[in-house]
Amino acid sequence: MPANVRIGRGAFETIHDEIARLAPRTIILVSDKGLEKAGVVERVLGELARHSVPVKTYTEISGEPEFSTLRDTIRFVSEHKGDLVIGIGGGSALDVAKASAALADKDEATVSRILAGNEAPKSRSIRCILVPTTSGTGSEVTMNAIFGDPANNVKRGIVSPCYLPDVAIIDPVLTVSCPPLVSAASGVDAFTHAIESYVSTKATPLTRMYAEKAMRLFAKNIAKAVFNGSDLEGRENMSWVSFLAGVSLANAGVGAVHAMAYPLGGRYHVPHGIANALLLPYVFEVTGKTCVDEMVDIAGFLHLGDFRDKPLQAPDAVTAYLHSLLKHLNLPSTLKELQVREDDLDVMAEEASRIDRLLVNTPYRLDKDAILRIYRKAYEGQ
Protein backbone atom coordinates (compact mmCIF):
# COMPACT_ATOMS: atom_id res chain seq x y z
CA MET A 1 0.00 0.00 0.00
CA PRO A 2 1.14 3.63 -0.39
CA ALA A 3 3.43 4.84 2.41
CA ASN A 4 1.27 7.90 2.92
CA VAL A 5 -2.41 7.24 3.74
CA ARG A 6 -4.74 9.77 5.39
CA ILE A 7 -8.13 8.51 6.60
CA GLY A 8 -11.02 10.14 8.42
CA ARG A 9 -13.49 12.99 8.40
CA GLY A 10 -11.77 16.11 7.11
CA ALA A 11 -8.75 14.17 5.75
CA PHE A 12 -9.26 15.92 2.41
CA GLU A 13 -7.90 19.14 3.98
CA THR A 14 -4.45 17.53 4.08
CA ILE A 15 -4.30 17.71 0.28
CA HIS A 16 -3.01 21.26 0.69
CA ASP A 17 0.07 20.07 2.60
CA GLU A 18 0.67 17.40 -0.02
CA ILE A 19 0.44 19.87 -2.91
CA ALA A 20 2.85 22.19 -1.10
CA ARG A 21 5.24 19.26 -0.52
CA LEU A 22 5.07 17.91 -4.08
CA ALA A 23 5.28 21.44 -5.60
CA PRO A 24 3.75 20.56 -9.00
CA ARG A 25 3.93 22.86 -12.05
CA THR A 26 0.65 21.58 -13.57
CA ILE A 27 -2.06 19.54 -11.84
CA ILE A 28 -4.34 17.22 -13.83
CA LEU A 29 -7.62 16.50 -12.04
CA VAL A 30 -9.07 13.17 -13.23
CA SER A 31 -12.70 12.48 -12.33
CA ASP A 32 -15.99 11.64 -14.05
CA LYS A 33 -19.31 13.20 -15.12
CA GLY A 34 -21.26 11.72 -12.19
CA LEU A 35 -19.00 13.50 -9.73
CA GLU A 36 -19.21 16.69 -11.76
CA LYS A 37 -23.01 16.46 -11.53
CA ALA A 38 -22.86 15.79 -7.79
CA GLY A 39 -20.80 18.99 -7.33
CA VAL A 40 -17.74 17.12 -6.03
CA VAL A 41 -15.46 18.26 -8.89
CA GLU A 42 -16.46 21.91 -8.41
CA ARG A 43 -15.76 21.67 -4.69
CA VAL A 44 -12.34 20.16 -5.28
CA LEU A 45 -11.49 22.77 -7.92
CA GLY A 46 -12.44 25.45 -5.37
CA GLU A 47 -9.97 23.95 -2.90
CA LEU A 48 -7.22 23.61 -5.51
CA ALA A 49 -7.64 27.29 -6.47
CA ARG A 50 -5.86 28.13 -3.19
CA HIS A 51 -2.61 27.13 -4.87
CA SER A 52 -1.13 29.19 -7.66
CA VAL A 53 -0.76 26.10 -9.85
CA PRO A 54 -2.65 25.64 -13.14
CA VAL A 55 -5.25 22.83 -12.96
CA LYS A 56 -6.55 21.00 -16.06
CA THR A 57 -9.66 18.88 -15.54
CA TYR A 58 -10.40 15.62 -17.35
CA THR A 59 -13.81 14.01 -16.73
CA GLU A 60 -14.37 12.01 -19.94
CA ILE A 61 -14.49 8.74 -18.01
CA SER A 62 -17.31 6.25 -18.24
CA GLY A 63 -18.20 3.79 -15.47
CA GLU A 64 -16.09 0.61 -15.85
CA PRO A 65 -13.55 2.35 -18.15
CA GLU A 66 -11.99 0.82 -21.24
CA PHE A 67 -8.35 0.80 -22.36
CA SER A 68 -9.25 3.45 -24.97
CA THR A 69 -10.34 5.81 -22.14
CA LEU A 70 -7.00 5.25 -20.44
CA ARG A 71 -5.18 6.06 -23.70
CA ASP A 72 -7.17 9.31 -24.10
CA THR A 73 -6.35 10.31 -20.52
CA ILE A 74 -2.64 9.51 -20.98
CA ARG A 75 -2.67 11.82 -24.03
CA PHE A 76 -4.39 14.58 -22.01
CA VAL A 77 -1.86 14.35 -19.16
CA SER A 78 1.10 14.37 -21.49
CA GLU A 79 -0.24 17.16 -23.80
CA HIS A 80 -0.76 19.41 -20.78
CA LYS A 81 2.60 18.41 -19.29
CA GLY A 82 0.93 17.40 -16.02
CA ASP A 83 3.38 16.51 -13.28
CA LEU A 84 0.77 15.73 -10.58
CA VAL A 85 -2.37 13.68 -11.31
CA ILE A 86 -5.11 13.93 -8.68
CA GLY A 87 -7.75 11.22 -9.12
CA ILE A 88 -11.12 11.87 -7.45
CA GLY A 89 -13.90 9.31 -7.77
CA GLY A 90 -14.85 5.70 -7.49
CA GLY A 91 -12.69 2.85 -8.76
CA SER A 92 -13.34 3.86 -12.38
CA ALA A 93 -11.80 7.34 -12.10
CA LEU A 94 -9.04 6.16 -9.73
CA ASP A 95 -7.91 3.31 -12.00
CA VAL A 96 -7.65 5.72 -14.94
CA ALA A 97 -5.89 8.36 -12.82
CA LYS A 98 -3.24 6.07 -11.38
CA ALA A 99 -2.47 4.30 -14.66
CA SER A 100 -2.30 7.59 -16.61
CA ALA A 101 0.12 9.01 -14.01
CA ALA A 102 2.36 5.97 -14.47
CA LEU A 103 2.19 5.89 -18.27
CA ALA A 104 2.03 9.51 -19.50
CA ASP A 105 5.84 9.79 -19.29
CA LYS A 106 6.39 6.72 -21.54
CA ASP A 107 6.67 6.57 -25.33
CA GLU A 108 3.86 5.14 -27.46
CA ALA A 109 5.53 1.76 -28.10
CA THR A 110 6.17 1.20 -24.38
CA VAL A 111 2.56 2.13 -23.50
CA SER A 112 1.30 -0.37 -26.10
CA ARG A 113 3.41 -3.17 -24.65
CA ILE A 114 2.25 -2.34 -21.12
CA LEU A 115 -1.44 -2.19 -22.06
CA ALA A 116 -1.13 -5.50 -23.92
CA GLY A 117 0.10 -7.03 -20.66
CA ASN A 118 3.55 -7.82 -22.08
CA GLU A 119 5.46 -5.47 -19.79
CA ALA A 120 4.92 -3.45 -16.60
CA PRO A 121 6.20 0.06 -15.85
CA LYS A 122 9.29 0.12 -13.65
CA SER A 123 9.30 3.79 -12.67
CA ARG A 124 7.02 6.80 -12.62
CA SER A 125 8.08 10.47 -12.80
CA ILE A 126 4.57 11.99 -12.51
CA ARG A 127 3.24 12.25 -8.95
CA CYS A 128 -0.19 10.90 -8.02
CA ILE A 129 -2.75 11.53 -5.27
CA LEU A 130 -5.89 9.37 -5.13
CA VAL A 131 -9.07 10.41 -3.33
CA PRO A 132 -11.89 7.81 -3.34
CA THR A 133 -15.53 8.91 -3.30
CA THR A 134 -17.00 5.39 -2.98
CA SER A 135 -16.34 2.78 -0.28
CA GLY A 136 -15.27 0.86 -2.34
CA THR A 137 -12.83 -0.74 -4.54
CA GLY A 138 -9.73 0.01 -2.46
CA SER A 139 -8.10 1.10 -5.76
CA GLU A 140 -6.24 3.84 -3.84
CA VAL A 141 -4.19 1.19 -1.98
CA THR A 142 -3.71 -1.51 -4.63
CA MET A 143 -1.22 -2.07 -7.46
CA ASN A 144 -4.03 -3.04 -9.90
CA ALA A 145 -5.91 -1.03 -12.49
CA ILE A 146 -8.75 -2.71 -14.37
CA PHE A 147 -10.03 -1.86 -17.87
CA GLY A 148 -12.49 -3.19 -20.41
CA ASP A 149 -11.20 -4.57 -23.70
CA PRO A 150 -14.35 -4.47 -25.90
CA ALA A 151 -12.68 -6.06 -28.93
CA ASN A 152 -12.26 -9.23 -26.89
CA ASN A 153 -15.36 -8.79 -24.68
CA VAL A 154 -13.21 -8.96 -21.52
CA LYS A 155 -12.03 -6.91 -18.57
CA ARG A 156 -8.34 -7.13 -17.77
CA GLY A 157 -6.13 -5.89 -14.94
CA ILE A 158 -2.68 -4.36 -15.32
CA VAL A 159 -0.45 -4.62 -12.26
CA SER A 160 2.64 -2.72 -11.09
CA PRO A 161 3.86 -1.00 -7.92
CA CYS A 162 3.97 2.14 -10.11
CA TYR A 163 0.15 2.24 -9.97
CA LEU A 164 0.28 2.87 -6.22
CA PRO A 165 -0.22 6.59 -5.57
CA ASP A 166 2.20 8.76 -3.59
CA VAL A 167 -0.66 9.66 -1.26
CA ALA A 168 -4.14 8.18 -0.63
CA ILE A 169 -6.64 10.52 1.03
CA ILE A 170 -9.77 8.73 2.24
CA ASP A 171 -12.36 11.21 3.51
CA PRO A 172 -15.86 9.81 4.24
CA VAL A 173 -17.39 13.27 3.79
CA LEU A 174 -16.76 12.86 0.03
CA THR A 175 -18.85 9.67 -0.03
CA VAL A 176 -22.01 11.29 1.40
CA SER A 177 -23.39 12.14 -2.07
CA CYS A 178 -22.81 8.58 -3.30
CA PRO A 179 -26.23 7.24 -4.48
CA PRO A 180 -27.77 4.21 -2.66
CA LEU A 181 -27.22 1.71 -5.50
CA VAL A 182 -23.54 2.67 -5.90
CA SER A 183 -23.09 2.65 -2.10
CA ALA A 184 -24.59 -0.86 -1.94
CA ALA A 185 -22.66 -2.28 -4.91
CA SER A 186 -19.30 -0.76 -4.00
CA GLY A 187 -19.82 -1.65 -0.31
CA VAL A 188 -20.42 -5.31 -1.20
CA ASP A 189 -17.37 -5.15 -3.51
CA ALA A 190 -15.28 -4.15 -0.46
CA PHE A 191 -16.88 -6.98 1.54
CA THR A 192 -16.04 -9.39 -1.31
CA HIS A 193 -12.40 -8.26 -1.08
CA ALA A 194 -12.49 -9.05 2.64
CA ILE A 195 -14.18 -12.47 2.47
CA GLU A 196 -12.26 -13.70 -0.60
CA SER A 197 -8.90 -12.58 0.81
CA TYR A 198 -9.75 -14.11 4.21
CA VAL A 199 -10.18 -17.59 2.66
CA SER A 200 -7.40 -17.04 0.08
CA THR A 201 -4.60 -19.59 -0.16
CA LYS A 202 -2.27 -16.56 0.18
CA ALA A 203 -3.88 -15.25 3.40
CA THR A 204 -1.54 -14.49 6.31
CA PRO A 205 -2.30 -13.64 9.95
CA LEU A 206 -1.80 -9.97 9.02
CA THR A 207 -4.17 -9.96 6.02
CA ARG A 208 -6.74 -11.92 8.05
CA MET A 209 -6.58 -9.29 10.78
CA TYR A 210 -7.45 -6.58 8.23
CA ALA A 211 -10.14 -8.73 6.53
CA GLU A 212 -11.77 -9.65 9.85
CA LYS A 213 -12.05 -6.02 10.94
CA ALA A 214 -13.45 -5.10 7.52
CA MET A 215 -16.16 -7.81 7.73
CA ARG A 216 -17.14 -6.85 11.29
CA LEU A 217 -17.48 -3.16 10.34
CA PHE A 218 -19.32 -4.00 7.12
CA ALA A 219 -22.02 -6.02 8.91
CA LYS A 220 -22.76 -3.10 11.25
CA ASN A 221 -22.56 -0.23 8.79
CA ILE A 222 -23.57 -1.17 5.24
CA ALA A 223 -27.29 -0.49 5.84
CA LYS A 224 -26.53 2.93 7.36
CA ALA A 225 -24.45 3.94 4.33
CA VAL A 226 -27.07 2.71 1.84
CA PHE A 227 -30.31 3.80 3.51
CA ASN A 228 -29.12 6.85 5.41
CA GLY A 229 -26.30 8.19 3.28
CA SER A 230 -25.74 11.31 5.35
CA ASP A 231 -24.97 9.22 8.49
CA LEU A 232 -21.32 10.21 8.75
CA GLU A 233 -20.47 7.54 11.31
CA GLY A 234 -21.76 4.83 8.96
CA ARG A 235 -19.93 6.42 6.02
CA GLU A 236 -16.69 6.69 8.02
CA ASN A 237 -16.86 3.04 9.06
CA MET A 238 -17.48 2.02 5.44
CA SER A 239 -14.38 4.04 4.47
CA TRP A 240 -12.46 1.85 6.90
CA VAL A 241 -14.07 -1.29 5.42
CA SER A 242 -12.90 -0.27 1.96
CA PHE A 243 -9.37 0.58 3.13
CA LEU A 244 -8.88 -2.51 5.35
CA ALA A 245 -10.30 -4.87 2.72
CA GLY A 246 -8.19 -3.15 0.04
CA VAL A 247 -4.98 -3.79 1.99
CA SER A 248 -6.01 -7.40 2.59
CA LEU A 249 -6.81 -7.86 -1.13
CA ALA A 250 -3.53 -6.21 -2.15
CA ASN A 251 -1.56 -8.78 -0.16
CA ALA A 252 -3.66 -11.97 -0.19
CA GLY A 253 -5.55 -11.56 -3.49
CA VAL A 254 -9.17 -12.24 -4.36
CA GLY A 255 -10.56 -15.39 -6.00
CA ALA A 256 -13.31 -17.05 -7.98
CA VAL A 257 -16.01 -14.42 -7.37
CA HIS A 258 -13.84 -11.78 -9.02
CA ALA A 259 -12.74 -14.15 -11.80
CA MET A 260 -16.38 -14.96 -12.61
CA ALA A 261 -17.39 -11.26 -12.41
CA TYR A 262 -14.95 -10.26 -15.18
CA PRO A 263 -16.94 -11.79 -18.10
CA LEU A 264 -20.08 -10.04 -16.81
CA GLY A 265 -18.24 -6.71 -16.88
CA GLY A 266 -16.54 -7.43 -20.21
CA ARG A 267 -19.58 -8.72 -22.13
CA TYR A 268 -22.51 -7.02 -20.43
CA HIS A 269 -20.93 -3.99 -18.73
CA VAL A 270 -22.44 -5.04 -15.41
CA PRO A 271 -20.89 -2.73 -12.76
CA HIS A 272 -18.13 -4.54 -10.88
CA GLY A 273 -19.80 -4.35 -7.45
CA ILE A 274 -23.15 -5.61 -8.75
CA ALA A 275 -21.50 -8.56 -10.52
CA ASN A 276 -19.53 -9.53 -7.39
CA ALA A 277 -22.52 -9.16 -5.07
CA LEU A 278 -24.66 -11.41 -7.27
CA LEU A 279 -22.05 -14.16 -7.65
CA LEU A 280 -20.87 -14.11 -4.03
CA PRO A 281 -23.51 -16.45 -2.51
CA TYR A 282 -23.46 -18.86 -5.44
CA VAL A 283 -19.66 -19.21 -5.37
CA PHE A 284 -19.50 -19.60 -1.57
CA GLU A 285 -22.26 -22.21 -1.68
CA VAL A 286 -19.62 -24.38 -3.40
CA THR A 287 -16.27 -23.16 -2.04
CA GLY A 288 -17.45 -22.52 1.55
CA LYS A 289 -17.73 -26.26 2.18
CA THR A 290 -14.00 -26.62 1.45
CA CYS A 291 -12.91 -24.07 4.08
CA VAL A 292 -15.18 -24.85 7.02
CA ASP A 293 -12.87 -23.43 9.72
CA GLU A 294 -12.79 -20.06 7.98
CA MET A 295 -16.59 -20.17 7.56
CA VAL A 296 -16.94 -20.69 11.33
CA ASP A 297 -14.75 -17.58 11.88
CA ILE A 298 -16.72 -15.54 9.33
CA ALA A 299 -20.10 -16.58 10.77
CA GLY A 300 -18.79 -15.22 14.09
CA PHE A 301 -17.63 -11.89 12.57
CA LEU A 302 -21.06 -11.43 10.98
CA HIS A 303 -22.87 -12.35 14.24
CA LEU A 304 -24.61 -15.32 12.60
CA GLY A 305 -23.98 -17.54 15.61
CA ASP A 306 -21.32 -19.69 17.25
CA PHE A 307 -20.67 -22.69 15.00
CA ARG A 308 -17.54 -24.01 16.76
CA ASP A 309 -19.36 -27.16 17.97
CA LYS A 310 -21.28 -27.62 14.68
CA PRO A 311 -18.77 -26.37 12.06
CA LEU A 312 -20.38 -28.13 9.10
CA GLN A 313 -23.40 -25.84 9.44
CA ALA A 314 -21.33 -22.65 9.15
CA PRO A 315 -21.03 -22.54 5.31
CA ASP A 316 -24.83 -22.66 4.92
CA ALA A 317 -25.28 -19.89 7.47
CA VAL A 318 -22.78 -17.66 5.65
CA THR A 319 -24.33 -18.42 2.24
CA ALA A 320 -27.83 -17.62 3.57
CA TYR A 321 -26.50 -14.27 4.85
CA LEU A 322 -24.98 -13.50 1.43
CA HIS A 323 -28.30 -14.25 -0.32
CA SER A 324 -30.22 -12.11 2.18
CA LEU A 325 -27.78 -9.25 1.64
CA LEU A 326 -28.83 -8.98 -2.03
CA LYS A 327 -32.50 -8.74 -1.09
CA HIS A 328 -31.90 -6.36 1.80
CA LEU A 329 -29.79 -3.99 -0.32
CA ASN A 330 -32.09 -4.20 -3.37
CA LEU A 331 -29.35 -5.66 -5.55
CA PRO A 332 -30.09 -7.99 -8.49
CA SER A 333 -29.98 -11.64 -7.50
CA THR A 334 -30.08 -13.52 -10.82
CA LEU A 335 -28.17 -13.29 -14.09
CA LYS A 336 -31.52 -13.43 -15.88
CA GLU A 337 -32.46 -10.08 -14.31
CA LEU A 338 -29.29 -8.59 -15.79
CA GLN A 339 -30.40 -9.71 -19.29
CA VAL A 340 -27.48 -12.13 -19.54
CA ARG A 341 -28.11 -14.62 -22.39
CA GLU A 342 -28.27 -18.24 -21.29
CA ASP A 343 -26.36 -19.16 -24.46
CA ASP A 344 -23.39 -17.10 -23.28
CA LEU A 345 -22.89 -18.97 -20.00
CA ASP A 346 -20.62 -21.57 -21.58
CA VAL A 347 -18.24 -19.09 -23.17
CA MET A 348 -18.27 -17.00 -19.97
CA ALA A 349 -17.28 -20.11 -17.99
CA GLU A 350 -14.47 -20.76 -20.47
CA GLU A 351 -13.20 -17.17 -20.05
CA ALA A 352 -13.44 -17.22 -16.25
CA SER A 353 -11.71 -20.61 -16.02
CA ARG A 354 -8.63 -19.08 -17.72
CA ILE A 355 -8.14 -16.40 -15.02
CA ASP A 356 -5.56 -18.43 -13.10
CA ARG A 357 -4.15 -15.29 -11.43
CA LEU A 358 -7.35 -15.22 -9.29
CA LEU A 359 -8.56 -18.83 -9.32
CA VAL A 360 -5.38 -20.06 -7.62
CA ASN A 361 -6.33 -18.01 -4.56
CA THR A 362 -9.63 -19.85 -4.03
CA PRO A 363 -9.37 -22.72 -1.51
CA TYR A 364 -11.07 -25.13 -3.92
CA ARG A 365 -9.82 -24.93 -7.52
CA LEU A 366 -12.89 -24.47 -9.73
CA ASP A 367 -12.59 -25.89 -13.25
CA LYS A 368 -14.69 -24.81 -16.23
CA ASP A 369 -17.51 -27.28 -15.48
CA ALA A 370 -17.78 -26.18 -11.86
CA ILE A 371 -17.84 -22.53 -12.95
CA LEU A 372 -20.54 -23.27 -15.51
CA ARG A 373 -22.67 -25.00 -12.86
CA ILE A 374 -22.37 -21.91 -10.65
CA TYR A 375 -23.29 -19.55 -13.52
CA ARG A 376 -26.34 -21.75 -14.30
CA LYS A 377 -27.48 -21.61 -10.68
CA ALA A 378 -26.95 -17.84 -10.59
CA TYR A 379 -28.89 -17.52 -13.85
CA GLU A 380 -32.08 -19.01 -12.47
CA GLY A 381 -31.63 -17.98 -8.85
CA GLN A 382 -31.65 -19.83 -5.55
Ligand SMILES: NC(=O)c1ccc[n+]([C@@H]2O[C@H](COP(=O)([O-])OP(=O)(O)OC[C@H]3O[C@@H](n4cnc5c(N)ncnc54)[C@H](O)[C@@H]3O)[C@@H](O)[C@H]2O)c1
Ligand atom coordinates in the same frame (compact mmCIF):
# COMPACT_ATOMS: atom_id res chain seq x y z
N1 LIG B 1 -7.96 -1.21 -8.87
C1 LIG B 1 -8.57 -2.03 -8.07
O1 LIG B 1 -7.96 -2.61 -7.17
C2 LIG B 1 -10.04 -2.26 -8.25
C3 LIG B 1 -10.71 -3.09 -7.35
C4 LIG B 1 -12.07 -3.28 -7.54
C5 LIG B 1 -12.73 -2.64 -8.60
N2 LIG B 1 -12.04 -1.84 -9.47
C6 LIG B 1 -12.70 -1.16 -10.59
O2 LIG B 1 -13.43 -0.05 -10.08
C7 LIG B 1 -14.54 0.24 -10.94
C8 LIG B 1 -15.80 0.38 -10.10
O3 LIG B 1 -15.65 1.41 -9.18
P1 LIG B 1 -16.81 1.87 -8.16
O4 LIG B 1 -17.58 0.70 -7.74
O5 LIG B 1 -16.14 2.68 -7.13
O6 LIG B 1 -17.78 2.74 -9.07
P2 LIG B 1 -17.52 3.87 -10.20
O7 LIG B 1 -16.22 4.54 -10.02
O8 LIG B 1 -17.75 3.24 -11.54
O9 LIG B 1 -18.68 4.90 -9.88
C9 LIG B 1 -20.03 4.56 -10.13
C10 LIG B 1 -20.87 5.81 -10.30
O10 LIG B 1 -21.00 6.47 -9.05
C11 LIG B 1 -20.71 7.84 -9.18
N3 LIG B 1 -20.13 8.29 -7.90
C12 LIG B 1 -19.03 7.81 -7.28
N4 LIG B 1 -18.84 8.44 -6.11
C13 LIG B 1 -19.84 9.35 -5.98
C14 LIG B 1 -20.17 10.32 -5.01
N5 LIG B 1 -19.48 10.45 -3.86
N6 LIG B 1 -21.24 11.10 -5.23
C15 LIG B 1 -21.99 10.97 -6.36
N7 LIG B 1 -21.73 10.06 -7.32
C16 LIG B 1 -20.66 9.27 -7.14
C17 LIG B 1 -19.74 7.94 -10.34
O11 LIG B 1 -19.80 9.22 -10.93
C18 LIG B 1 -20.27 6.84 -11.26
O12 LIG B 1 -21.28 7.35 -12.07
C19 LIG B 1 -14.61 -0.91 -11.94
O13 LIG B 1 -14.08 -0.50 -13.18
C20 LIG B 1 -13.76 -1.98 -11.30
O14 LIG B 1 -13.20 -2.87 -12.24
C21 LIG B 1 -10.71 -1.63 -9.28
Ligand SMILES: [Fe+2]
Ligand atom coordinates in the same frame (compact mmCIF):
# COMPACT_ATOMS: atom_id res chain seq x y z
FE1 LIG C 1 -13.47 -5.88 -6.48
